[in-house]
Amino acid sequence: MKSDAIRRSEAKESFLSGIIKENPLFVSVLGVCPALAVTRTFEAALGMGFLFMFVLICSNVLISLLKKIIPEEVETPAYIVIIASFVTITKMLTNAFLPELYDSLGVFLSLLVVNCIVLGRAEAFANKNTVLNSFLDAVGNGIGYTIAICAIALLREILGTGMLSFGKVFTFIPEFSLPILKAVDASGDIIYDYSLFIFSNPAGGFLVFGAILGIIAAVSNHKKTKTAAKKRAEVAANKAMEVKA
């Protein structure tokens, strides 16, 4: 029997690992296709993130509940059926209650069925862990993926359009734009425009994604080098102590 402290620590690890340490997009580089396709605007990316999280939570919880009765031979087909069902339900609900989001995500919402993060978490985590830990893992990975695609979308929208627009996809909030790199006066004339259209195109998605991965790799390498140098200094100091002794 596991103690409460171990259980709590496992639950915490399940939740936190997907957000930063094992971020599905920036660290594991999974789910790249929708991440590049739906990150043209911040609102669409945020919507995709929430829908992704909903599908991931529902499928992880159900798979964890059924893990003992699903035979090993039919694990993958069973998971695909479960994931496809939740994607279908998500599509129906989005089409009914957020039709603008449904239109802006287009075919990429249906493609969640074959998203490697959802299937990956089912196979690597939910079928081996408790329902609570699977739920927390899904929430953590969902938040991590949402943060990652929103970061890409934020940069792409600002660089590509010069503005941040709200209310076009989430129509329940009033429509407004924040001018950042582009300003327009009341008559519609452009005052200044430093935006680069390429960032609104798929190529811009690759550029921003590559730049973010580059920054993450540079920071992680810097940390590793620093740790290695510290260790080397410690070893040298120990040797010097031994020689003195």
Added chain:
Amino acid sequence: MLKNKYLNCALVLGLIGGISALLIGVANAITSQKIKDNETTKEKSALKEIYGDATYEDPEILEGKTYLVKLYTAKVEQTEIGFVYKAAGKNSYGEISLLVGINPNGEHGKIALVTNTESFASVIKESYVDLLNKGKITLDDVKCGATYGATLIKNMVNEAQNDAKLRRGQS
């Protein structure tokens, strides 16, 4: 033993299929009417985009056509000012449904997208449909960065133009 194994797999898959069907059925019951209402609202606003000051009677349902689904007759004070066709089609990149106005001379007027789930949806709208509506390009200028989607729209509009010509005895 072997038989039991297969039976077990079949039973589990059947159970999962049953749970999925139940969940989808419930979601469908909740959302189907709302989705229909949304489509009707979209279609009404698209009709206004095409002939803003026209009134429309109940549409004629078209059968046996490749893309054409419905035909509205646009009238101003009982005088016909054009046809509006609803067309729907799909390709490997998604689905498109649209309304296209056909002027009395047989040429297409404005095009309004009702649904557009193509992977290049924004390119189709901004680089093809919007430019067609502004008269900056022709129907054949499909090389817009979303060639397959634009070709689908072109085929839909062509079918509407041909049907309108037949109805008016212009062919």
